Amino acid sequence: MPAWLIKSEPSVYAFSQLVADKRTVWDGVRNFEARNNLRKMKKGELCLYYHSNADKAVVGVARVSKEAYDDPTAEPREEWSVVHIEPVVALAEPVTLATMRVTPELADMVVVKKSRLSVTPVTDVQLAAVLVLSKTALPVPSVRSKGRAASPPRVSRR
């Protein structure tokens, strides 16, 4: 499954704020390449959450909860797009840009090569490598999200 890396300055919108908010509208993207990546995102795809400037590290994992639609903060609105994201897990240990640079599987990440691009694709291998380095396991999908099929069969007690 495709994955992504989204970038924010922690002083503007930190991952902890996303956790507090439970979800957010990822608006304000004004770069065509980043916008095109937003438009490719599918619901449920994972996003590494990177803090630029102060932290320069991936600090969390988020998930696309609503696919792209017109950015209400743009003029004209249809020229730009937003998605919704929600938090999945905070990394046990942040994975810094410096670490990514020296990790063979991560050294050629798009974000490493194009540091100014705020929405970049991530391969499955890269996602897995970041998770290993962060000593973080993705939470298992909740029983609820699997629907009825996951429930034990009902057995009559009478």
Added chain:
DNA sequence: GCCAACGTTGGC
């Protein structure tokens, strides 16, 4: 705080 990278704008 500086500067490199890079996108945008505007003059021609």
Added chain:
DNA sequence: GCCAACGTTGGC
């Protein structure tokens, strides 16, 4: 359509 000037971003 080119390119210089300028603004923004983000790493150092």
